[in-house]
Amino acid sequence: MTAPPQGRRALEVELHGVRLHLLAGRGVWLPETRTLFIADLHAGKDEALRAAGMPIPPGVLASDLGRLLDMVTGLGAGRLIVLGDFLHARRGRTPGVEAQLLEWRSGLPGLQVVVVRGNHDRSAGDPSPELGIQVVPEGVREGPLLLRHEPPLRDEEGAELDSPPPLTLAGHLHPAWRIGPGVRTPGFWYRSSTLVLPAFSEFTSGVLVDPAPKDRCWAIAPPEVVEFSPTAVARLASRARGTHAG
C-alpha cells in the first residue's frame, strides 16, 4: 500500500490490472491520469423536494460541492468524471442551484469535467452549457475502463450477469453495508468486473447490498476505507439480526 495521495485517506487496490485508490471522501482516484471519479451528486434534490411541498432545510448542495472542491484541489485532479445522476430532477434546477454550480465550477477553471448521463440526468436534462461540462452516454471507454451509470449486474429478468473485463466503473445503486446494529455506512462494491461507487451526495440513502462470496466489499469508516470479506458482511448483518430479535 502506498501513502495516501495528497493526505487524502485512501486504500489502493488493483482490479483487473488497474491500480485505483478508493477514497474515504466517496470517490475513486486514478493516479496515472490524475482523474477523480464520483457518482450520484444529485444536485438540486432538496430543491425538488421543497418544490413538492416537503420542508427540507437547505444546505446540502453547498456542503457536497464544498467537499468536492476540497477533494479536487487536494488531489490536484486534472479531470473529474461523474458517473451519472449529476442533477436530480428538472424541478430541482432552480436559479439558486444553477448559481451554486456555476460558482463551484468557476473555482476550478483548469478542471476538465465529464458527466456520464444517468437515469436522473435523462429526465433532468444536461447541465447548463455555461458550466463547461462534457456529457457522454453510458458505456464510453476511458483508457482501460468502461464507464457506466447503471452497473451491468442483472439482466431484465433480474438474473445475475457475469460481465467480462474490462473493468467497469458505475454508480446508481448507492451501496452501503451494515457494520453494526443500526450502523450503516456507504461503501464500494465489486462484482464481476464492475466496481460500484457509493453516492457522493450526503443527501442520499445507502442501499444495503447482499454480497456474494466472490465479491469484494469496502466500507467507508471515516477517516478510513476498510475492506471486509463478504462473509464478514454477512456475519455483521446476522449480528445486527440477533440484536433486532430482542
Add this chain to the structure above:
Amino acid sequence: MNGSVATRSLDGWFAARGWTPSDLQRRAWKGFAEGRSGLIHAPTGVGKTLAAWGGAVEYAPRYPEHEGLAVLWLTPLRALARDTVQNLQRPLHDLDVPWRVEARIGDTSSTKKARQRTSMPHGLVTTPESLSVLMSYPEARSLLTGVHAVVVDEWHELIGSKRGTQTELALARLRRWIPALRIWGLSATLGNAEEAMATLLGRSGADPAMESPAGPAPAGPAMDSPTAGALADPPMDPPDHVLLRGPDRPDPEIVTLLPERLDRFPWHGHIGLALLPKVLTELEKPGTALLFTNTRAQSERWHEAIVAARPDWEGQVALHHGSLSRAVREAAEAGLADGTLRCVVATSSLDLGIDFGPVDRVVQVGSPKGIARLLQRAGRSGHTPDGRSKILCVPTQAIEVAEFAAARRAVAERRIEPRTPVDRPLDVLVQHMVTVAAGGGFDPDALFDEVRTSHAYRNLEPETWRWCLDFVRNGGDALRAYERFARVRVRDDGRWVASSDRTVVRNHRMSIGTITSDGQLTVQFLKGGRLGTVEESFLARLSPGDVFTFAGRRLRLVRIRDMKAYVRLAGRRAASVVPKWTGGRMPISSELGEALLDVFDRMAPDGFDGTGPGDTADNGAPSPELAALTPLLELQHRWSALPGSGRLLVERIRTREGSHLFLYPFLGRRVHDGLSALLAHRIAKETPATIHISANDYGLELVSSAEIDLDSDEAWSRLLCADTLEVDLLESLNGAELGKRQFREIARVAGLVLQGFPGRSKSTKALQVSSGLIYEVLERYDPDNLLLDQTRTEVLRREIEFARLREGLLSLQRRTRLLTSPLRLTPLAFPIWAERIQAHLSTESWVDRVRRTAERLEAAAGVEA
C-alpha cells in the same frame, strides 16, 4: 317529558322484535333528546350501537325534509365500515326513516367519493383519516354543517394514538361550525373513562381564555346521571356531558390449563407446545373456538402445530393476524361468523370489535399482558348481556400461571388499565393546519382558539403555535424561509390558504391517510398471488433463499423488489424462521404487575408453614394456579425470598460468569429494559466495567466480571436517583438510533416524506427520500426544528415508557430493599439469565445449555429438600 314522547317509535321498533330497550339505551336516547354529548362506556355486547344510533336518528332534524349529511359515524377500522353500514341501515326501514347510509373509507371508489361530495348520504361511516381528507376540500364546511351528531365507535382504540388526536382536531372543527353538535363516543372498559370522555368532547369553542399551564384538568368523579355530567374543573367548559356506564357483566371464568408438573426453573417459552394435546382436546368439542396468542410469530407457530397434529382438520383451522392480506383475514372472519371453522388462531388483530357473534370458546396462549385485554378476549365468548364468558389460559412459562391468578383477582377488583391520550403532537397539528388551509383556509388567531378547545392541545403555547405557522408557510423559522417551499400561503386579505400548486395539495391528501402504515412489504408469489405484508425490518434481515413461515405456509424468499417480496413455496422439511414482527413483545401492564406482587404478598412470609398458599379462588379454596406454583415459590423463598408489593427483592449471585445482580420490580419488560440500561450506565460511570444486561416482564439482571458494590444506602439512592434521568437514559440507550426510528412516523405525518403513491411514477420516484436521511439533514441544518424535540419526547414516551419508568424508579426508592445472596440462580432469576445467554448462542446449543443448567439446579434443590 320531551324524551319519553320522542322515543316512542324506537320503543315500538324494539317491541316489534320482542325486545325491550335496556336501561343504558334509554339513558343514551334521553341524553340525545336533551341535546347532550357523552361517552357510553360498557363492555361488548350490551347494545352500544343501537344506544347511539337510535338516539342520533331519532333526534335528527325531522326527515325527509333533511337533506345532506346528518350523522357522522367514525370507526377506527376500515374493515368494520361495511358491516357498520349494514347494521345502521337495518333499523331505518322499520323506523320509517328514508335515509341513505354509506361508507367513505380509503378504498371507496373515487367515483363514489366524488358523488358523495355532490350528494351526501344522511349517515356516513368513515375513519378519522377519511374525515380529515373530506375536510381538506374547499366545500368541506357546506358538506358538513348539516351534521347534528357524531358517533365515535371504539373510542378506546383511538384514544391512545395520534389517530385519536386527529379525531379530536376534526371534532374541534365541527364544534365550531355546528354549535349544537352532539358528540357521542362508544368505548370498551377503560381505567380512565372520565379522561376518555373529556378527551373526546373537548370544550365548546366559546371561551378562548388561556388555561393555567399547570396541567390537564383533572377528570371529574364518575357520574351516571346527566345532571352530574358537568366536569368540576372550570377551565373545561361545563357542558352537558354524560358518562353512561353499562351494566356490569359478571366476571369471566378464568381457567388455567396446568401442565402435569411445573418446572421450578422455567424459561421463556419452555412449556411451548407441550400443552398442545390438552388444547387439542378442548378444540375437539363442537362449536367454534378462538385461540389468541400475543405475537404474530406465536400465532404462526401454533397454527402450524395444530394443523400438523390434526391433518383431518384441514380447512377448519384458520389464521388471523394484522400482517395477512385482507382477503385471508376476511375469510377467517366469515368462517367464524357462519360457524364453518373449528378454530381461528389470532392475535390482537381480532381484539378490535370486528363483528361476529360470540364463539363457543376462547383460549389465551401466554401472558394476558393486561387486565383489559384479558377481559376483552374473554368477552368474545358468550356475548349476551348476562351470559358469563369463559377463557381458557395456556401458560408458556411457569410464572405466567401466577399472572392468570393475578388477573382473576384484578378483574374482580376492577383494576383496569387506563389508555392515556397523546399530548400535543406537533406532527398531527401541522398536518391538520394544511388540511384546514386546503379546506377553505383559516385565520391564525381563530384556528389557534379552535385547536385549543381540543383536549390534546388545550395547553398549546402561543410560541409553539407560531412555530407551526412558520413551518407550514416557510418550512423553517421565519428568518430563514426555505427557498421554493410553500405548502400554505397567506392571501392578501390575511387568510391562510393552501399552496396554489395542485400537486402539493394532492400530496398532502395522500399523506393524511398514512398515520398507521409503516414500511410494509407485500409478500407475494412469483406468479402473483398475494399473501399479506411483513414489516420491512423483518425481511431486511433475510437473504434470498432463506425460508420463513408466513400465512401458515413455508416460503422461500426469492427476491425483494419495488416493495414486494417474491416468494415460492418451500418444502415442508426446510428449516424456517418465523418472522418476528415489531411490537411482538408487549410488556405486562402496571396493573397486572401490581396484581402479581399482591399475589406474592399473600403467599409470604407464612405461606409455606403448612397452611398452604394464601391466595384463594372464588370459592375460598386455594387457587389452582398458586397450588401448582407452590413448589417453585417455596424454593424461591427457601433460597432467597419472595418479591412483594412493599419491597424490592435484590439478589446477588456469583457464578463463573461474574457477579450478577437481579432486581424484581415487576414493571414490565420495556421499563426493565430502560432501567437495566440506566443502572448499567450509572454503575459503569463510577466503576469502569463491562456490564451485560437482561430483562423480562418481572425483573432485570446486571452482570459484571467486577464486583458491583451496592451495599450502602447511599450507593442505592445514587443509582435510583430520578434527577438527570432523561439525559442518562438517552445516553445509555443510543437515543440517536431510537430517535431515527421514531422520526419515521413523525416525518410521515408532518409531510416530510411522501408515501403511499399508487403506482409510483418516475416523477414521484424522484421525491422518495428516507426519513432517516431527513432526520440527519434536520439535525445538521435545522437543529431547532420542533419536530426533533417531538421525536425526543416520543422516544421517551413510547420506546422507553418514560413516565412509567420514572414512576417505577420513585416507587423503587420507596420500597424496602430486601437484599439476598443466594448460592445459585433462583427460580425467578433463571429465566432472565436464560434470556441473556440466548443472544450469544445458536438455538440448539442454547436450549441444550439452559436445560442442563436447569437440571443441575433442580438436583441441587432436590438434595437440600
